[in-house]
Amino acid sequence: MKRVCIGMMVLAMILPAAAFAGGRSETRERLVVYSSVDEENAKKILDAFTADTGIEVSFVHLSTGPALARMTAEASNPQADVWMGAPNENHITAKERGLTVSYTSEVTLALDPVFRDPDGYWTSFYMNPMGVGVNTSALAREGLGMPSSWQDLLDPQYRRQIQMPSPATSGTAYNVITSLTMEWGEEKTFEYLKALSPNIQTYTSSGTAPAAAVAVGEAPVGLQFTPAFFQAADEGFPVEVIFPSEGVGFEAPAVSILKGSRNIEAAQKLVDWLVSVDGQNVLTRERTYFYPVNPAAELGPGMPSFDSLRTISVDPEWAGAERQRLVERWEDEVLPLN
Incomplete structure (x- = not known):
């Protein structure tokens, strides 16, 4: 009888604690x-x-x-x-x-x-704003000037010196098309992209690959959203970030x-x-x-502060609706020129 009483007392102590713990778990x-x-x-x-x-x-x-x-x-x-x-x-x-x-x-x-x-x-x-990352050591090695605008990137001195992602596989590159279209109109944008294509060293499948190439000097110039460029600079690589003067998408x-x-x-x-x-x-x-x-x-x-950048806003609904058509046009008209 004494054992039964003791067991009941222990059980009475355990059950409320278990119920409390269970309730705490359920409400977490x-x-x-x-x-x-x-x-x-x-x-x-x-x-x-x-x-x-x-x-x-x-x-x-x-x-x-x-x-x-x-x-x-x-x-x-x-x-x-x-x-x-x-x-x-x-x-x-x-x-x-x-x-x-x-x-x-x-x-x-x-x-x-x-x-x-x-x-x-x-x-x-x-x-994340779009930016141009440059490896200052690679620029000096190749005897290249520092670009400051979208138009600068068309200079023949940059022939095969620029990496950027492919719009066919990267939303980063598609942002270049849509933002420049907002600023210049579609026809002028595609004329620009066709003129830029001979200067592209490679169109990468990944939106962040150009930054890796720029950091080690494989490509003197790269084009993508800025986080990886800022990270490379913070880690001691000779990388600077340029925001083209005509404006950038984000x-x-x-x-x-x-x-x-x-x-x-x-x-x-x-x-x-x-x-x-x-x-x-x-x-x-x-x-x-x-x-x-x-x-x-x-x-x-x-x-630099967001307010200090000249940014180009893109209507996301328009961008989503036009994606397939614009990417196919890029594949047909721009990619073959590279």
């Missing part, structure tokens, strides 16, 4: 994120979010195409809460497919309208909440945190070399 906030931000930077950003909020995050890295395909396949039974990364025109595609839901707050509505969907379906949380990767999210409140907190000053400062503190979209956030060393 969690998120599953599909990330089209590169794995290294996604981990930096999401680890900082967890540290600030206590919300646990697991993420799967998927490039843009596979992410859209997976979310579409899982539409009737979503396996993630948030899609983070990929240029905003891809989030427009997700919106049109009914894969995401609208969310706005005081934090998101305070952003420049170019960085948010008017209906709240996506919010850009960083931007990408504005976004975040969307997936329809059917099982953790909607935590997803909303992630969206708000990403564009808050605290979240935006993580981009600089963790050396992502991304430009914040919140003007109150800090900038990394050597990065």
Whole structure:
């Protein structure tokens, strides 16, 4: 009898503790994120979010195409809460497919309208301007001058000295076409691209490959979005970043909440945190070399303010609708000249 009483007392002590622990586990906030931000930077950003909020995050890295395909396949039974990364025109595609839901707050509505969907379906949380990276040692070795404009890149001195991505495989290069089309019109843009083609050393399949070639001097000049150029300079490579005087396009990767999210409140907190000053400062503190979209956030060393750049805005809906036609025109008219 004594043993039974003691056992019942121990059980009475254990059960409430177990129930409390179980309840705490059930109410702990969690998120599953599909990330089209590169794995290294996604981990930096999401680890900082967890540290600030206590919300646990697991993420799967998927490039843009596979992410859209997976979310579409899982539409009737979503396996993630948030899609983070990929240029905003891809989030427009997700919106049109009914894969995401609208969310706005005081934090998101305070952003420049170019960085948010008017209906709240996506919010850009960083931007990257297009830039020309130059290896100053390679320029000196080849006896080349420093370019300062798009027109400078047509100079015969740069024949086979420039690397840029292929629009057929890279959204980075497609941004060159769309931004210059916004500025000059389609016909003048294609005349420019045809004149530039003989100066291209190689059209890379990856949007970030030119920066690697410029850093080691394989190519004196490269064209792509700027983070990898700024990183190379920060790491001691003889790289400078030039913003062509006629203006540059930019990408504005976004975040969307997936329809059917099982953790909607935590997803909303992630969206708000990403564009808050605290979240935006993580981009600089963790050396992502991304430009914040919140003007109150800090900038990394050597990065001129967004306001100081002459930027060219592109209508993301137009860019998405025209992609196939413009890329096919580039393949037919420009690529054969290289």
